Amino acid sequence: MSRTWLVVTMVGAGTIAIKSIGPVLLGGRPLPDGVARVIELLAPALLGALVAVQTFGNGQALAVDERVLGVAVAAIAIWRKAPLLVVVILATVTTALARALL
Amino acid sequence: MAERTFRDGARAAGPLAVAVAGFGVSFGVIARAVGFGWLAPIVMSGTTFAGSAQFASVSVLRDGGTVAAAVAAALLLNARYAPIGISVAPYLTGSLWSRLVHAQLVVDESWAIAAEGKGRFSRSMLLGAGVVLYVSWVSGTAIGALVGSGIGDPSTFGLDAAFAALFLGLLVPLARDRRHVAAALLGAAIALALTPFTPAGVPIIAASAACLIGLKR
Numbered sequence: 001m002s003r004t005w006l007v008v009t010m011v012g013a014g015t016i017a018i019k020s021i022g023p024v025l026l027g028g029r030p031l032p033d034g035v036a037r038v039i040e041l042l043a044p045a046l047l048g049a050l051v052a053v054q055t056f057g058n059g060q061a062l063a064v065d066e067r068v069l070g071v072a073v074a075a076i077a078i079w080r081k082a083p084l085l086v087v088v089i090l091a092t093v094t095t096a097l098a099r100a101l102l
Numbered sequence: 103m104a105e106r107t108f109r110d111g112a113r114a115a116g117p118l119a120v121a122v123a124g125f126g127v128s129f130g131v132i133a134r135a136v137g138f139g140w141l142a143p144i145v146m147s148g149t150t151f152a153g154s155a156q157f158a159s160v161s162v163l164r165d166g167g168t169v170a171a172a173v174a175a176a177l178l179l180n181a182r183y184a185p186i187g188i189s190v191a192p193y194l195t196g197s198l199w200s201r202l203v204h205a206q207l208v209v210d211e212s213w214a215i216a217a218e219g220k221g222r223f224s225r226s227m228l229l230g231a232g233v234v235l236y237v238s239w240v241s242g243t244a245i246g247a248l249v250g251s252g253i254g255d256p257s258t259f260g261l262d263a264a265f266a267a268l269f270l271g272l273l274v275p276l277a278r279d280r281r282h283v284a285a286a287l288l289g290a291a292i293a294l295a296l297t298p299f300t301p302a303g304v305p306i307i308a309a310s311a312a313c314l315i316g317l318k319r
Contacts, residue, residue: 004142006169007159011176012149016206018180022187023205028195031188034317039189040221041285041313046182047214047273048286049293049309054266057297057305070263074270084271085117091267092121096260 066102070095111230114215121264122211122235123242125153130246132157136164140247147243151206151236155179158302179303185310186213193225207232211265214272281315288312 001009031039055071056062070091077087126147133143138160150156155176162172187205190213194201207228212235216228277283289309296305 003163003169004138007163007172007176008138008142008146008149010169010173011155011159012146014173014177015150015152015155015180015183018177019183019187019205019208020202021184022189022191023194023201023208024198026188026191027198027201028192030192035188036221038313038316039185041281041316042185042189042310043214043217043219043221044273044276044282044286045289045312046186046210046306046310047269047276048289048312049306050210050269051266051273052290052294053297053305054262054269056294060298060302062294062297066260067263067266070260071266071270074263074267078271078274084114084268087271088117088121088264088267091263092260094260095263099260 066095066098069098106224106227108226108230108233111212111215111224111227111232112234113230114227115212115231115234118211118264118268119234119238121261121268122153123238123245124259124261126239126242126244127246129153129156129160130243130248131250132164132246133160133243134247134250136160138247143247144240144244147240150176150180151239152176152180152183152209153239154302175301175303178301178307181303181307182310183208186210189213189221190216190223190225190228193223193228195225204229204232207236209235211235211268214269217272217276219276219278285312285315288315 030036051071055067056064058065073094074087074091077090082090129147130143133146134140146156158179159172159176162175187208190208194204196204209232212228212231213223215231216223216225218224273286277286289312292312293305293309296308
């Protein structure tokens, strides 16, 4: 098997296994109380991390670039209660404009 | 709150579908340029369905890395799907096979769209958003892999900022009390602090430890 197909097969099988652990083993059953209290905070914790890394991460480096403007405009739009579609479009257009003009 | 349906999930994923398809095109173009041919990128998007991990393994190979290093990089990035999968497990009802299939539709974006706060998730929103994003990702990849380098790099259009904006937009309604805000800020701080010192993927997994503040009463 070529290197390409080895990687495709192993990454695919590994990812399917990782994604399946919770739903296959615990599917449809409520989580124990202690676990539930922790899992409740998983969404804000991971989303906070994703926002930070997607805004400032550049491979293994941190960078302040045009994305920051896009996300800042998005933050204002979210604060003004704009629909998510508008928020995403504003961030994309702002970042693209900043890249073209700055 | 009214029961939210599969259609609501699909509609909520709409704004992202374009950005996801754009990144799918990028992935197809880059994987083809690295020597993946046209079929392997499409198969990879269909089975792995996790953009950052796929980009990571392709870039390791491009830089002359080993197969083991490419696989490790991708699986490290996807390790977050273990806790994420556990968080939605109570809501994925049905037979073993349907749970196995539905689990594959869980990606950051569909999971965040399905979050209803207080650790609750809407199964139909998750599946609706997941299907739309899956179709966008795989068809984007197919276009990129088949058409090849004739298309430019979508990140120049600013699509890379779309994900940060989306995650922020999904985070704000969930940050309803001090514990949730604290978890979000702590997660962000952990991820940024570790980014320069650890391989990609580790900062996000480590950030999930911020939810342990839930143990404090």
